[in-house]
Amino acid sequence: MKILQITPAFIPSEFGGIKIQSYYLSRQLVKRGHEVTVYTSNARDSRTNLDRKGLYDIDGIKVVYFNNYLPNKWLPLFFTPSMVRPLRDELQKYDIVHQHGIRTFQSIAAHYYCGKYDMPYVLSPHGSLPQIPNWVTFKKIYDYVFGHKVLVEASRVIALTPAEAEQCRKAGIKESQIVQSTNGIDIDEFEQLPERGAFRRKYCIKEKSIVLFLGRIHKIKGLDILAAAFAELLRGRQDVRLVIVGQDYGYLTQLKKNLRILNIEDKVTFTGFLSGRAKIQAYVDSDVYVVPSVYESFSTTALEALACGIPVIVTDRCGIADVIGGQAGLVVPYDKEQLQHALMHMLGNDRIRLQFGEKGKLLVREKFNWEKIAEQMERVYRGVQYG
Numbered sequence: 001m002k003i004l005q006i007t008p009a010f011i012p013s014e015f016g017g018i019k020i021q022s023y024y025l026s027r028q029l030v031k032r033g034h035e036v037t038v039y040t041s042n043a044r045d046s047r048t049n050l051d052r053k054g055l056y057d058i059d060g061i062k063v064v065y066f067n068n069y070l071p072n073k074w075l076p077l078f079f080t081p082s083m084v085r086p087l088r089d090e091l092q093k094y095d096i097v098h099q100h101g102i103r104t105f106q107s108i109a110a111h112y113y114c115g116k117y118d119m120p121y122v123l124s125p126h127g128s129l130p131q132i133p134n135w136v137t138f139k140k141i142y143d144y145v146f147g148h149k150v151l152v153e154a155s156r157v158i159a160l161t162p163a164e165a166e167q168c169r170k171a172g173i174k175e176s177q178i179v180q181s182t183n184g185i186d187i188d189e190f191e192q193l194p195e196r197g198a199f200r201r202k203y204c205i206k207e208k209s210i211v212l213f214l215g216r217i218h219k220i221k222g223l224d225i226l227a228a229a230f231a232e233l234l235r236g237r238q239d240v241r242l243v244i245v246g247q248d249y250g251y252l253t254q255l256k257k258n259l260r261i262l263n264i265e266d267k268v269t270f271t272g273f274l275s276g277r278a279k280i281q282a283y284v285d286s287d288v289y290v291v292p293s294v295y296e297s298f299s300t301t302a303l304e305a306l307a308c309g310i311p312v313i314v315t316d317r318c319g320i321a322d323v324i325g326g327q328a329g330l331v332v333p334y335d336k337e338q339l340q341h342a343l344m345h346m347l348g349n350d351r352i353r354l355q356f357g358e359k360g361k362l363l364v365r366e367k368f369n370w371e372k373i374a375e376q377m378e379r380v381y382r383g384v385q386y387g
Helices: 018-031 081-093 105-116 136-152 162-170 198-202 223-236 252-262 276-284 300-307 336-347 350-367 370-385
Strands: 002-007 035-041 054-058 061-066 096-100 121-124 156-159 178-180 209-214 240-245 268-272 288-291 312-315 329-332
Touching: 002 018, 002 105, 018 035, 018 061, 018 096, 018 370, 035 081, 035 105, 061 081, 081 105, 096 105, 096 370, 105 121, 105 136, 121 370, 156 162, 156 370, 162 178, 198 276, 209 223, 209 276, 209 300, 209 336, 223 240, 223 252, 223 336, 240 276, 276 300, 288 300, 288 336, 300 312, 300 350, 312 336, 329 336, 336 350
Parallel strands: 002 035, 002 096, 035 061, 096 121, 121 156, 156 178, 209 240, 209 288, 240 268, 288 312, 312 329
Antiparallel strands: 054 061
16 A cells, blocks of 8 residues: 555654654554655754755655744644645545644645545544643634544544543544554564663662653643652652653743752752663663653553563553553552552562563553554555545
């Protein structure tokens, strides 16, 4: 098949998880013999663009980067008007279109030309259906004018979790249109893990235990309750350090202020954005990984931690909570005290922590490897293509 993937950002961008998921899916589809082209923006992050325009070959994927003209710190629309002509002139040569995300300029343009040429498309919202918590007014207006049509006119909508499938139903998508298919991680990346200690040495961490958060430094990520729970944890033990890995998305100043008020800033390490081997070193040297999010449709980082044998704690607002709970970690309500108790329990019980870590490794390899996910997506494409 000739497959066109349309995604707001793509590697080596640092912008969000969609870039990683669309890359691994595309790479695996190429391995399965398909011809895959990606249309994307050159947005690096919320402020800058990659120094890329035009066609690149990345692991056999044809990637076309279009200039993003509107900085996403103002409006996350990924405004790429130069994508319109290729969509108009070349869309009909593809067998299937897969759109990633719903509230972007690309979604509007692709929806229009798919409709014009009667081209079927598959849509992955990637957890973006709820109108929370930023840009709420923009999201409501966009959904009223464009978003609802983009959703309901898709041949198939990919829901990452049962919760997202229910969101699709509430949005008016027919049951026959909804397919549940998870995200995954590159299992090969975690086969040869680095030895413990490299991350600790680099950041001069002397404490016995490390609590790790990795992701966007954003209000929706729940870092306020993580800081508060960690402060309570320190009342009972001082041999623990909180490590926060990630890029600032407008919340770093407030977070550091909270840490000063809690008087724990000397027990917190910020590393900035990490990727590749440096990121895996952070996982390996940690004792527990935390996803304290206000809302999280999925959590690829939790899967990465599990692939490293690190147990996780997630809030019940995380889409994979039902997968994690009791198997590879703990699920807690979005509550400071509950999170603090979970941290204390996990860090105080080596046996439980090791059991969760080993189960987590097996879980990730069985359910979240891209070979199986791409095989399922291939069946979805063929089902749409041949009706």
